[in-house]
Amino acid sequence: MISTELAIALRDAGLVWHPRSGDRFQLDEPEFEADVFTVSEMTIEPREYPTGKLLAFNGTTEWALDSVALEDALWLPHEHQLRELLRGAFRALRRLPDTHEVEIALRRGPGPEESLVFEHPEPADAYALAVLEMLRRIA
Structure with missing residues (x-):
């Protein structure tokens, strides 16, 4: 949670x-x-x-x-709801020995996509960190 x-x-x-x-x-x-x-x-x-x-x-x-x-x-929010909020920006969820990584790709202006990775021991929190960054960039 x-x-x-x-x-x-x-x-x-x-x-x-x-x-x-x-x-x-x-x-x-x-x-x-x-x-x-x-x-x-x-x-x-x-x-x-x-x-x-x-x-x-x-x-x-x-x-x-x-x-x-x-x-x-x-x-x-549930993990799946956070993933849905990422929509097309979501690239991967990876389980590592002590943490989970969520990778997203965001475009800033007309340039290339920027790949961002967010780590947390709980996958839902890793998704939340990614959504938080996406919201900050939209604002």
Whole structure:
């Protein structure tokens, strides 16, 4: 699972979350720091209102939470979601003895593609580092 620190960095870099069933998230509240929630039609579902998006907790299975605003939730993207965000820039995922490498290729202007490699012991975090760099270059 992606680290909280990288999830915050991705959000701060402009990554927008459109909740889907199976997505994981944390709440930006100290008392929920260690808790990870999962969007599911049965228990937690995204709802659209004129005032914004909410994550509704059905059946009060989560400490009597009714709902939280989407902006108060921190998305923890899955590895495959991060890979999808890289789209055509993704070149390879390599497993090394103590780490994983994600290689991407980005083009800056009309010049040739630049190959970039991001390492982390967790493959999801290596993908997150690559997405973070891509977002920084777009901004």
